[in-house]
Amino acid sequence: MATQQRGFCLTSSILVIFALSAVAIVYSQSTVETLPGFSGELPFKLETGYIGVGELDEIQLFYYFIESEREPVTDPLMLWLAGGPGCSGLSSILFEIGPLKIDVEAWNGSLPPLLLNPYSWTKVANILFIDQPVGTGFSYAISQSAYNTSDTLSVDQVYTFLRKWIAYHPRFISNPLYIGGNSYSGITVPILVQKILDGLEDKLQPEFNLQGYVLGNPLTDYYIDENSRIPFVHRVSLISDGLYQNATVHCNGDYVNLDFNKSLCITSMQTITTCLLQINLVQILEPQCAFSSKRRKEIVWDFRVEEAKATEFLLLATKLSPHSKLPELRCRSFGYMLSRKWANDVGVREALHVRQGTVSSWMRCVKSLPYYTKDVSSTIAYHRNLSTTGLRALIFSGDHDISVPYIGTLKWIKSLGIPVSDQWRAWYIDGQVAGYAMKFINDEYHLAYATLKGSGNAAPEYTPNPALAMIGRFFAYYPL
Secondary structure: OHHHHHHHOOOOEEEEEEEOOOEEEEEEEEEEOOOOOOOOOOOOOEEEEEEEEOHHHOEEEEEEEEOOOOOOOOOOEEEEEOOOOOEOHHHHHHHOOOOEEEOOOOOOOOOOOEEEOOOOHHHOOEEEEEOOOOOOOOOEEOOHHHHOEEHHHHHHHHHHHHHHHHHHOHHHOOOOEEEEEEOOHHHHHHHHHHHHHHHHHOOOOOOOOEEEEEEEOOOOEHHHHHHOHHHHHHHOOOOOHHHHHHHHHHOOOOOOOOOOOOHHHHHHHHHHHHHHOOOOOOOOOOOOOHHHOOOOOOOOOOHHHHHHHHHHHHHHHOOOOOOOOOOOOOOHHHHHHHHHHHHOOHHHHHHHOOOOOOOOOOOOEOOOOOOEEOOOOEOHHHHHHHOOOOOEEEEEEEOOOOOOOHHHHHHHHHHOOOOEEEEEEEEEEOOEEEEEEEEEEEOOEEEEEEEEOOOOOOHHHHOHHHHHHHHHHHHOOOOO
8 A cells, every 4th residue: 555655646657547449548647846937846736637537537637636735634625616617627726716826917928927826725725626527628538429518427527536536645535525616616516515425325435524515606596596687787786776677577577588579678678788788797896808898789698708809819919029019918808818828838738747639729718618518407406405414515706796696696595495593794804894694504504605895706816815714714614
């Protein structure tokens, strides 16, 4: 066993190789000590690698594991699933809860530089990031048919991934385990948590020390979340009282399943759409990008479409002559584009130990996954079942996000029927209101809900200090 353990720690070690119409690697791991764009050695432990899942391990899921910067032996282990579907775990590292970030202000047209993130969640936890589902980030499949996946199938694959990863890292098996994610992960995380519980009940090995789950601005129920957008934009004064009242009366409070025979309802909704055309839907306090200054004709709910436009814009900017002045990088999407430039650099890929020839171009969030089926429309039933367990849950919302409004999240939480133990109240950092919170308790099940004031979707990206304080208190069993 000691010999095997030493083998696991070898840099760029390849543990299992088998044939599948060609040679394919089932599992590999590498220790990353330096990264292009960052000065000196990394002040934290980063490991990257692949784990094979699916039939004959034809799917190779790429991961990034960062040990806690505090007490890795005892701190929680959290598997974090990025949203999308199709957003890379590297995006969560660089823009949300990881220890590195792109230094946009220092970019001079060459390889984007990196900075340390003082509010990384790795200050309080070991975090395992993953590129999933297959086709996301650096994850790939050996056969074309293996790219066919869905909500439920991808959960099965992540569950297999996690079981294998723990088996390869037995020193973390006793750490408290949490499953976390943002946005679209509100669909996959509850299913995965239930699957882990089922495995524990069936005495499957390895036996996880599952303690709970964490979700930020989680898409949970398509109807509730989408239908909450109109009440939310009225609440934050983006539409008038009269317009909201008209829409409520003529659409009967249903803003999703529109009856096109009701002309007054359609007219009200078209007027509301016009009011929102120039609003940033994931953070209403931030401007649209410069390239979007022309008046829009329709709302684009998927932020990945806007990011694609920003990428095209800055790809042109990087081709400017050395004497040309770079554009002012005011828009958040510009930073996303720089991450694409950084991750596709040959030196960066080598440092991360990405297998050559597997992924032609890394994207922070793929514009679409053509072989992905969204076969789950609501996970409320999963949350209701989880509320009968002894788990702990933290659900939080950036309170300026239209795409998954906090009022919709609070609505489905209340529909679970869990008794309220702590009514709506402010929570504080350094004497200032950081957001508002409620707590729900059902026997041994505890659910804490919190908003982050002034934040958008992927709240830690917008308000990193309060977000770190929130997760730190949660892991420490300390009230907000």
